[in-house]
Amino acid sequence: MVVVLKNPAHPAEVRSLVSWLEGMGLDIHVTVGRETTILGLVGDTSMVDIDLIQALDIVEEVKRIQEPYKKANRKFHTEDTVVDVSGVPVGGGHFALIAGPCSVESEEQIIRVAQAVKASGANLLRGGAFKPRTSPYAFQGLGAEGLKLLLEAKKATGLPIVSEIMDLTQLPLFEDVDLLQVGARNMQNFDLLRELGRTQKPVLLKRGLSSTLQELLMSAEYIMAGGNENVILCERGIRTFETYTRNTLDLSAIPSLKALTHLPVIVDPSHATGIARMVPPLALAATAAGTDGLIIEVHNDPPHALCDGPQSITPAQFDEVAAGIRQVLPYAYRYGA
Ligand code: PEP
Ligand code: MN
16 A cells, blocks of 8 residues: 655654554565655554555555565665665666576686676676576486586676576575576575575575566565565566567566666576577667666587577677667667656
8 A cells, every 4th residue: 555645744644654664564675765755554554444554644645555475565665776786786777797507517617708798898797607497307407516617707807797597506506696597487486585585695586487466566576575675676588479589578567667666687698589589679679668788699619519509699690789789779768767
């Protein structure tokens, strides 16, 4: 429920209203804007008498909101959230350009790719160590060894690192990983989400293969409800009837999510299409549509990649995409601007 106060709202009256509402066992989030003050009531509001609140002198309007997500909801938090990934701000006009191979394969490979993408303007390095593969016979990633190699690349380049955590028991291994990716297949692994909520680690939450935006936001809510508000959302393509591309990139998810939530929203054109030549045009389209960042698979030798070679672009191709992104960015759609 949202309570919009009349303008001007006197601080003493606001305080007394807040403590009265808190007395009903609710959490109250106060947002003081330039024009209006808004109270977000979080908790069981079913017992709250709307008419009683509406009748108060300082109240302009009371709305029951439909959305079951509160902490992720832009209604309670009108400003864009900026997530700090070890010194790299993401969201609120700060663009995350994340690049690197699907999987870490060797020290030489990850360091070479890291140096190349950094030189092209990437500000975060990706690399999978634990891989969620459809086939149990496919390369499953180097595991803990992969994380060690990723840390070497971080040391060599200074780029903060992003890697996928598949299970909550892996958490101690991820202590030095700067941004913990929850993959599409794990978007509704609620035990994992709850555990990540108990940390203050930035989390990159990818949209499930057949998840609605509301389901994605409810998963973000799991993390945030535990006290960790450092969540970045990622559109990575969804299952549709189309089979030409690996998935279908839902570009409309960008402006939709920007309106529904204050959390940063980034796009993964690599998994969305599964086809390397489609990565540049969709990276540019997502940039124009207002994404807060991109996560792109880059491999030094795509035909020999152990995972996702067909959708991986080379460092030279990445260099061109990065230049294109810099050209589009000044013209990108900005929510609320
Ligand atoms: C990945 O980023 O390598 C990955 C497996 O992504 P997703 O969970 O979106 O399929
Ligand atoms: Mn991949």
